[in-house]
Amino acid sequence: MDYRRGRYAGFIKPLFLMVDLVLLNVTVAFFPTNITNTFIFGVYISCLWVILSLRTGFYEVQRQSKIIQILPVLFKQIILFAFVLYAFIGVFKQPDISRFALGIYFLTVSFLILVFKFFTFYLLKKYRSILSGNISQVIVIGKNYKTRQLIKTFKTRSDFGYRFMAQFSVSDPDFSLQKCFDYVLNNNIDEIYFAVSELSNKQINQLVDFADNNLRELKFIPDNKDIFSKRLRYEYYEYTPILSIRTIPLKEPINKFLKRLFDILFASFIIIFVLSWLTPILAILITLESKGPVFFKQSRNGFNNKVFACYKFRSMMPNKEAHLNQATKGDLRITKTGKWLRKTSIDELPQFFNVLFGDMSVVGPRPHMVSHTNMYAKRIDKFMVRHFVKPGITGLAQISGFRGEIETDKDIIGRVKYDIFYIENWSLLLDIKIIIKTFMNAIKGEEKAY
Known part of the structure; x- marks a missing residue:
């Protein structure tokens, strides 16, 4: 069976969110919390869970993410949810709520979400590596040490869900971007990776236009042999795009x-x-x-x-x-x-x-x-x-x-x-x-x- 990336990938994050919301709302029924209006409680925790997840990037787990990257996000989400949960008592004036039962509910639902998070994380990895599901087909434009490293990763880490299809060397006598574009369209390529140091500004603009017009993801490989930073951040100040060369988590x-x-x-x-x-x-x-x-x-x-x-x-x-x-x-x-x-x-x-x-x-x-x-x-x-x-x-x-x-x-x-x-x-x-x-x-x- 040919599993295509575009068929189901867009449903993964919303599905995970829905499961978490079900866990949040159903689990509370098993504890004597004395909440007077469970409907308001359900709407309250569901809305704020979604807002918190957008703030923490809780569902922005990429296929190449590591456990060490997921744990801080999970911990942050749970801690913020604890504050939100106990704030319900004061916001909706619920003095009869059992703090102890609410605490047991919090620990239980946190454990269930944690188990579900890691279960689905490993399940997706197995789905990609064994069944070749949720696969992205990729090409690489450029030929240097970094592109060789990237191609090696594509070939050895099947759990990331990338299928390396072809490499185009800019130094080849018959190289042309049009040849790359034809290959992308004829072979259903999902993502294009290119070495930014090997292309001119005009060629990069052509690549960007092609990717935008053909709904392909375009990612660049920076030539940072003199730049130790690897964490670039792109943001807007009103309508002006700004690229920050470094992000520092401890400023949060x-x-x-x-x-x-x-x-x-x-x-x-x-x-x-x-x-x-x-x-x-x-x-x-x-x-x-x-x-x-x-x-x-x-x-x-x-x-x-x-x-x-x-x-x-x-x-x-x-x-x-x-x-x-x-x-x-x-x-x-x-x-x-x-x-x-x-x-x-x-x-x-x-x-x-x-x-x-x-x-x-x-x-x-x-x-x-x-x-x-x-x-x-x-x-x-x-x-x-x-x-x-x-x-x-x-x-x-x-x-x-x-x-x-x-x-x-x-x-x-x-x-x-x-x-x-x-x-x-x-x-x-x-x-x-x-x-x-x-x-x-x-x-x-x-x-x-x-």
């Missing part, structure tokens, strides 16, 4: 609130249950080996490049160069206790106080000394992008092999790339994943932890 109020709440809870846990007993022990070990303070304070650049005092357990002999020169392999300034502290990253634990004070986050780009920030800002392209968010005790760059001493510009460039990826793709799940990997690395010990 709900994301900012969730990250700050997580930071406070996690930092408080570490301070109460770890630092409360570990600090006196380390204080004895540090002071027995060398005279000086237990804690080391250093000026570093944080959010919006603001300078703050970053705290660590002292791991070096007191010296005047501590604020200027980074620790190197075999550094004679490092004490025996300090070597162990740095190897296990325990010297960083006092920074949980920085998290509690609001200067840092548990996860984020690692802050640099002020002197290094000034140096790298002049030398390394996009280095300052790291300061769009709060610095972290650990980060994606650190668990990806870019921690410790910066020996060459390649090290700092790699760190910047990972930091920018983190900034543009932040999620609470990603933070948790980084924390777990950091803990595992601390147990194993890292080569550049010195």
Whole structure:
């Protein structure tokens, strides 16, 4: 059987929405909530669920989406729905409603929607990969490293639901856009991908006109070898189209609130249950080996490049160069206790106080000394992008092999790339994943932890 994309694809999102609305309205009947008018309640939660889903993009799950991208959207939708649900009591003056029963209803319906969300997500993937359903037929115009990567994805990830049909090389002597257009029409191609760096503005305009006039989706592959950003946002200011080169999830109020709440809870846990007993022990070990303070304070650049005092357990002999020169392999300034502290990253634990004070986050780009920030800002392209968010005790760059001493510009460039990826793709799940990997690395010990 030939499953065509256009036959059913347009019904998928409305169908999922209808199922969720049925779950919201039917499930409430199984709980003694004492709602006086179930019809008004049903209209209220249905309308606001639709509004919230439009705001959060709850049903905008793409075929190439990952679980790590779906979870934050799901979590955001559920949290906002909780506020809306309990607001019903005050808005419609329902003092007799059982808060407990309403809470059980909320947990039950949230669980059911979560199960349905992931069940349908995996079901669609199996539908595409096994039955070849919901398939989009695609062609690629251009021939370079990025187009090769894309074609490989089309061929290996059948669950994405793309069928690669043909590639057209602009450098071929007989290349013409008309040949591409004929192929698209004769082979029922759904989507056209093209390398923007290989076509002229005139050719791009011709492609756009053809796609618009023939109801084909057109997607471009940017040549961003010098641009680390991959999250472009298109929006309108009145009637003027604006393309933003970078989107930062942590600028969203709900994301900012969730990250700050997580930071406070996690930092408080570490301070109460770890630092409360570990600090006196380390204080004895540090002071027995060398005279000086237990804690080391250093000026570093944080959010919006603001300078703050970053705290660590002292791991070096007191010296005047501590604020200027980074620790190197075999550094004679490092004490025996300090070597162990740095190897296990325990010297960083006092920074949980920085998290509690609001200067840092548990996860984020690692802050640099002020002197290094000034140096790298002049030398390394996009280095300052790291300061769009709060610095972290650990980060994606650190668990990806870019921690410790910066020996060459390649090290700092790699760190910047990972930091920018983190900034543009932040999620609470990603933070948790980084924390777990950091803990595992601390147990194993890292080569550049010195």
